[in-house]
Amino acid sequence: MTQQRYQNGKQVIRRWDEVFKAVTAESRRQLIISLADANPDETVPLPESAVNPNVPRDPAVLRQKLYHCHLPMLSDYGFITWDTEPLVAGRGPRFEEVAVVFESLQSNATDVPDPLVFGCQRLEQERQERFDDPVAE
Template identity: 65%
Template sequence: MSLEARVTNCRRVVDRWDAVFEAITAEPRRQLIVSLLDAPADQVVSLPESAVNPDVPADAERLRQELFHVHLPKLEDQGFIHWDRDPLTASRGPRFEEVAVVFSALHANAVDIPDSLVIGCHRLESERQERAES
């Protein structure tokens, strides 16, 4: 591979990682990705329910507006999801695995994650307990 091709490829990879990390900077987007990860690959999930942290109450109308205007377009623009307005649902997009792998890795390594990032996160607490017991 030529140096120019290697640099071009490296820039593409950096851009993809930047997109992944930008996608997971907001809790509703993280919750939606985990909901889709938990669902069968060809299944749609209902919104806003699938974007709500079960341990943190949310204002459903405000969340719905944020989903429409911020979160869903951001995830769809990167190919991570597809979404429909009526009824409000989401499904995996062609690049879903790029973002899902981050959560799969976190869940698989929950025992190694610092308490400050686990305690209070029901999903990681459960994953940690399951892994510690096995």
């Protein structure tokens, strides 16, 4: 029993480490959000689905970073699937494990500290909607 709890604990730690590593880059966060907004069986076009609208990047540079760094990592963890021609991404078998981080933030937007909200269109919008509709809280 103790050995099983130890193995389960190690697995949970590894999975959380993968989720938090996945969300450490802005383009990966934007891609996960884009996929969460899409229908579960749809793919999203890249690089445009990995761009923060407030801080646009050079599409050629972003495409290269996605291809060589971000997409392989997210795919290795099972969070996404991707194809090269055209460059698109879809939800992987473990997508919900990473998407829940953003769903939780959105549903608690009124509790998120201001420095993490202002400048983030999604959280700003969610917070405003909750303030405009007191029944939502």
